[in-house]
Amino acid sequence: xxxxxxxxxxxxxxxxxxxxxxxxxxxxxxxxxxxxxxxxxxxxxxxxxxxxxxxxxxxxxxxxxxxxxxxxxxxxxxxxxxxxxxxxxxxxxxxxxxxxxxxxxxxxxxxxxxxxxxxxxxxxxxxxxxxxxxxxxxxxxxxxxxxxxxxxxxxxx
Amino acid sequence: xxxxxxxxxxxxxxxxxxxxxxxxxxxxxxxxxxxxxxxxxxxxxxxxxxxxxxxxxxxxxxxxxxxxxxxxxxxxxxxxxxxxxxxxxxxxxxxxxxxxxxxxxxxxxxxxxxxxxxxxxxxxxxxxxxxxxxxxxxxxxxxxxxxxxxxxxxxxxxxxxxxxxxxxxxxxxxxxxxxxxxxxxxxxxxxxxxxxxxxxxxxxxxxxxxxxxxxxxxxxxxxxxxxxxxxxxxxxxxxxxxxxxxxxxxxxxxxxxxxxxxxxxxxxxxxxxxxxxxxxxxxxxxxxxxxxxxxxxxxxxxxxxxxxxxxxxxxxxxxxxxxxxxxxxxxxxxxxxxxxxxxxxxxxxxxxxxxxxxxxxxxxxxxxxxxxxxxxxxxxxxxxxxxxxxxxxxxxxxxxxxxxxxxxxx
Numbered sequence: 001x002x003x004x005x006x007x008x009x010x011x012x013x014x015x016x017x018x019x020x021x022x023x024x025x026x027x028x029x030x031x032x033x034x035x036x037x038x039x040x041x042x043x044x045x046x047x048x049x050x051x052x053x054x055x056x057x058x059x060x061x062x063x064x065x066x067x068x069x070x071x072x073x074x075x076x077x078x079x080x081x082x083x084x085x086x087x088x089x090x091x092x093x094x095x096x097x098x099x100x101x102x103x104x105x106x107x108x109x110x111x112x113x114x115x116x117x118x119x120x121x122x123x124x125x126x127x128x129x130x131x132x133x134x135x136x137x138x139x140x141x142x143x144x145x146x147x148x149x150x151x152x153x154x155x156x157x
Numbered sequence: 158x159x160x161x162x163x164x165x166x167x168x169x170x171x172x173x174x175x176x177x178x179x180x181x182x183x184x185x186x187x188x189x190x191x192x193x194x195x196x197x198x199x200x201x202x203x204x205x206x207x208x209x210x211x212x213x214x215x216x217x218x219x220x221x222x223x224x225x226x227x228x229x230x231x232x233x234x235x236x237x238x239x240x241x242x243x244x245x246x247x248x249x250x251x252x253x254x255x256x257x258x259x260x261x262x263x264x265x266x267x268x269x270x271x272x273x274x275x276x277x278x279x280x281x282x283x284x285x286x287x288x289x290x291x292x293x294x295x296x297x298x299x300x301x302x303x304x305x306x307x308x309x310x311x312x313x314x315x316x317x318x319x320x321x322x323x324x325x326x327x328x329x330x331x332x333x334x335x336x337x338x339x340x341x342x343x344x345x346x347x348x349x350x351x352x353x354x355x356x357x358x359x360x361x362x363x364x365x366x367x368x369x370x371x372x373x374x375x376x377x378x379x380x381x382x383x384x385x386x387x388x389x390x391x392x393x394x395x396x397x398x399x400x401x402x403x404x405x406x407x408x409x410x411x412x413x414x415x416x417x418x419x420x421x422x423x424x425x426x427x428x429x430x431x432x433x434x435x436x437x438x439x440x441x442x443x444x445x446x447x448x449x450x451x452x453x454x455x456x457x458x459x460x461x462x463x464x465x466x467x468x469x470x471x472x473x474x475x476x477x478x479x480x481x482x483x484x485x486x487x488x489x490x491x492x493x494x495x496x497x498x499x500x501x502x503x504x505x506x507x508x509x510x511x512x513x514x515x516x517x518x519x520x521x522x523x524x525x526x527x528x529x530x531x532x533x534x535x536x537x538x539x540x541x542x543x544x545x546x547x548x549x550x551x552x553x554x555x556x557x558x559x560x561x562x563x564x565x566x567x
Contacts (some may be wrong), residue, residue: 042497047469048216048254049208049354054487056497064420072380074503148356151509152495152502 001091001130008089009098011128014135016047019082022155027067031076035136036060038100042157044122044144055144056156063156075154080119082157096131099136100124104142110145120146120157166522174541175527181547181555182362183518189464192552195442197323198219200333200433202444202457205471206236206317207454207543209349209377213259213268213281217241218253219467221363221443221459222323226309227251229258229270231281238311238321239283244304247316250279279306316446316473318455334440337404341436343429344448352487353472355496357505361512362462362542363443366468369504370437370456371405371539374528381417381499386435389413395534403441403546407538409434410448417499418493425451425485428475439539441546451482452490464512468495470501523556557561 001007009100013034021030038060045052058066084102094100119150129134129136142157161267169176181187203218209230218226218238225241227250241250253420258270258281265271269278269286278287283306293299310322312330315338320330327333336344359366369375373395376382386392398406412433414420423432427450430436436445443458453473460466472494474486493500515521526544530536542556554560 046354049351050255051352053352053353053355053489055355055495057488057491062419067378069418069499073499074378074380074506075507076502148358149496151357151359151505153497154499154502156497 001094001096003091004091006060007098007130008086010130010135011089011098011126012086013087014137015084015100015102015126015129018137018140019062019084021111022157023079023081025070025155026063027070031060031064031067033135033137034060034063035138038063039139040142040156041140042142044142044147046147050071054143058156066156070154073154078108078110080155080157082155083107084124092127094132097127097129100126102126106146119153119154120144120149122146122157168526169523169525170345171525171527173554174545175525175529176523177373177526177544177555178558179515179521179524181553182364182556183463184504184514184558187462187551187553187558187565188460188549190553191402191442191460191547192222196460196549196550198550199442200312200320200322200330202318202455203238203311203321205321205349205351205473206230206313206319207348207476208255209236211257211259212246214255214257215251215270216255216319218321219441219459220321220323224309224323226321227270227306228311228319228321232268233281236311236313236319238309238319239279239281239306239437240309241410242307243277243423244285244306245272245275245277245288245341248272248274250306273471277304279286283308287372290433290475312399313367316349316453333402335401335404337400337406337438337440340398340400341429341438341446341448342435344427347428349453349473350476350478351471351473352483353490353495355470357469357470358461358467358494359505359509359512360465360516360517361508363458363466364547365508365511366456366458366466367439367443367445367543368540369508370447371439371543372528372535372537373407374535374537375504375507376505379500381493382416385412385414386400386410386422388416393534397532397534397536397538397542399538399542405439405541405542407437407439409436421485421488423489425482425489425532427451427453439543441543449493452486452494454490454494464516466508468505525543 022095040058042056083105095104106120108117125141127139148149204216212232215229227241258325261267264273264276271278276289285301285304297541425433430450435449445456449455455471457469472490524542526537
């Protein structure tokens, strides 16, 4: 498909909405942006062991389960904010979908005092179905540059 | 009703081995003693041999005693350990965490560790092989034969881990382990391979992290562990077995992963462990072998000071894994123990909270290690056994480390 201004705008707004809904912990709204065949992964390269690692890998159902169980878990309550800068929107193999590459910055804002800290940096590579009335996220790979995340985080980036 | 300050400071009427003065977690002087008396004399896991698979591969290790160490695999496939310091002017020889010296570096030729500062060069065994313009500058007063690197005792074993000991008079690794890993030797029979590595730095003492690994009473913190373990038969039968040297094993059990919504069904096991079984050994002073079939985790605690600890987390599979088996082990490992897992971040939060609460050493006069349940799973014998060994080496009573000396604020 041709990547018009309207297509790029719709993709950009969908990615922004995916960040906002996760930031607000409105997981139902996040999942509503995803297609049933959604695939999610967080990957990172370790210079220490010189290997590519997969830190999280979920399909739609497993992502839903993970998010549904969050109220039962003790976790870091300091909220995080996902900031993205869209770098490139390209069409995918003649299909009604686009691939979007974005830079990702994750900030953590401490509940006690409000200090903002850079929590992680990386990239999103998103594959988005543009064939319907609303764009749907088919696949998201979070490629992290950061590898030190303190205690870790229960909620995906 | 909350207690008064006097009531709060009153020593609990418990045997001394059941209470701990938290200053052993917060005193910089005690930490310096621990570096000298414990870490500089203990066998510690520096890395796994699969992290340096080829001749001339290297790995660096930040030793808890404060030493920078290089591990290099030589052309005969032996792994050598040396201090990462040039004998000329004390420069760091290798800056990166891993790599290979097989090719030439900007300052020197191939198959050499070449100091980038003045190009002194060493081979993979630590022998000095070149001092640039040696005769011109030093005449015959300095000879390369006399300026090799400082070697460090090293052994490879118990699953292919690379162990180092700064003490040249240390007992062998086998003697030091006191049979603790023999208890799970059937799980370490096949060659292993590291597939996961990450670190966490927590503002707390290294013993707080090892304590967390050495008691299971905190399973109340983990929804995951309650659902897959605590609510099922066998959990309460798990028991601690202690070994000479401060080490402890927790006997294995069959976990019910299918009780946790979203977990894959366990069909892949581990050598010596059926799918879903869980074995664990804590080694003094800060290593944990932790195998939940089908994956293995190894923790190494590296104190960065009295109130800061770096914990390295490694995930391992079998070298013989098919790609499908490896993918299962990785998913399984990270669903529980990765930075986005359901278990590990909670453990780290607990240690962070303890480190923060005890950061003022006058706030808590005593903490309890007092659960006695016949060495069963919620008994705190693992922590007590650790501190018995700690007392032998440091020479302080954990319940009274200053022999009734008053606290600074008193």
